Amino acid sequence: xxxxxxxxxxxxxxxxxxxxxxxxxxxxxxxxxxxxxxxxxxxxxxxxxxxxxxxxxxxxxxxxxxxxxxxxxxxxxxxxxxxxxxxxxxxxxxxxxxxxxxxxxxxxxxxx
Amino acid sequence: xxxxxxxxxxxxxxxxxxxxxxxxxxxxxxxxxxxxxxxxxxxxxxxxxxxxxxxxxxxxxxxxxxxxxxxxxxxxxxxxxxxxxxxxxxxxxxxxxxxxxxxxxxxxxxxxxxx
Numbered sequence: 001x002x003x004x005x006x007x008x009x010x011x012x013x014x015x016x017x018x019x020x021x022x023x024x025x026x027x028x029x030x031x032x033x034x035x036x037x038x039x040x041x042x043x044x045x046x047x048x049x050x051x052x053x054x055x056x057x058x059x060x061x062x063x064x065x066x067x068x069x070x071x072x073x074x075x076x077x078x079x080x081x082x083x084x085x086x087x088x089x090x091x092x093x094x095x096x097x098x099x100x101x102x103x104x105x106x107x108x109x110x111x112x
Numbered sequence: 113x114x115x116x117x118x119x120x121x122x123x124x125x126x127x128x129x130x131x132x133x134x135x136x137x138x139x140x141x142x143x144x145x146x147x148x149x150x151x152x153x154x155x156x157x158x159x160x161x162x163x164x165x166x167x168x169x170x171x172x173x174x175x176x177x178x179x180x181x182x183x184x185x186x187x188x189x190x191x192x193x194x195x196x197x198x199x200x201x202x203x204x205x206x207x208x209x210x211x212x213x214x215x216x217x218x219x220x221x222x223x224x225x226x227x
Contacts, residue, residue, distance in 0.1 A: 043221075044218035046216075092155075099168045102155035105154055
């Protein structure tokens with residue numbers, strides 16, 4: 001079955017550490033890719049998206065993601081996290097013909 | 113501009129009952145999508161409505177249904193509730209049809225608990 005996989009369910013790291021969250025998908029063909037974030041008690045909101053062009057995408061709050069088509073991956077990165085980055089992060093993929101599919105989410109906890 | 117609103121925010125029902133959830137999209141948005149979020153299954157797509165028509169549907173049983181009104185507001189109905197229907201139901205709106213090229217804006221969700 002076609003799916004979206006996020007490698008880690010829980011990540012704990014200290015402030016100023018670098019963060020990388022993995023996302024792989026199994027759809028062939030053209031896809032659009034998203035990372036959403038859900039801060040505690042808040043709505044899901046879009047961090048960044050990739051439709052086409054430069055595979056390195058920059059989003060809000062210092063996040064970026066790299067689309068590697070050959071690896072079917074769209075990993076999220078932030079060089080130096082802050083306590084306020086504590087949240088749940090969701091990768092989402094939509095093939096051109098289909099509907100938005102989310103990964104299971106990664107709970108990130110940043111300790112002061 | 114007001115965001116996506118969902119009512120009620122919390123709901124407790126018993127097995128066998130039915131429930132209706134409501135979603136008001138951002139003003140000017142014509143597409144509304146519904147998702148079910150559970151700890152075990154994550155976020156799963158339920159359906160998408162645009163111009164009062166269902167455009168896309170996820171893999172949920174027929175007990176789950178929805179509709180959209182001419183003002184783009186949408187309702188979702190679940191009949192014959194089961195314990196496994198306990199979840200956070202999220203509504204998202206976007207400007208146009210299809211989630212491919214349109215950012216979806218999510219509401220706070222309705223937390224449904226089935227006892």
